[in-house]
Amino acid sequence: MIEIKSENELELISEAGKIVKLILGELKYAARPGVTTADLGRKATEIIKKSHARSAFLGYRGFPGVICTSLNEQVVHGIPGDTALSPGDILSIDVGIEKNGYYADSALTIPVGDKVSQKARSLIEVTEKALYLGIEKAIEGNRLFDISNAIQKFAESHGYGVVRGFVGHGIGKNLHEDPEVPNFGKQGTGPRLKSGMVLAIEPMINEGEYEVEILSDGWTAVTKDRLLSAHFEHTVAVTAEEAKILT
Ligand code: MG
């Protein structure tokens, strides 16, 4: 069942969303060559503590990181560690927190240093644009898979692979709620969207084929062909006029 959130609940999710946004802003700035992904994790921990919030990921089904940091061919769920960022890398950072019982979740991909290739930059740009095209469809009266279709159509028009193995989700009192929000689907199908639904829309787009596999750490998802992958995510509320971005 897809829950409809009250005004008060939307306010609480938005509070959590502001903290997520703050963390991503800081990490984006901090992610320079030489910095390790563990350094970024520590920075996130500091802000989460100061904000009297809690990481939504740490301990989730045993996940060992406070955030997810996924480099280059890593799609999602990379674990912060000793790997130092190198010029030319692309880094996906995914942040989820809980505050006062409500969750928000957001991600972005950034180029590290100024030596990032044009093809990597294009993948990042298209993935971000795909997210916003999906968000535009998150209005009352539309169907859920209108969001999915907008993302898929745009990404595939650039020759990219749309990841099937991971999808977006409803969010609120839990990190993952109904419905699943795939980044692929048929326009005009799926549940009817209603004001007060809150969705984490999160395209994961691959430079090559859409298949992914999981590394031996049990978490890190990588592209099967080891080509690049990018990831953008926002937590959004459906309204009658336009989707409201809460992160
Ligand atoms: Mg996320």
Ligand code: MG
């Ligand atoms: Mg998510």
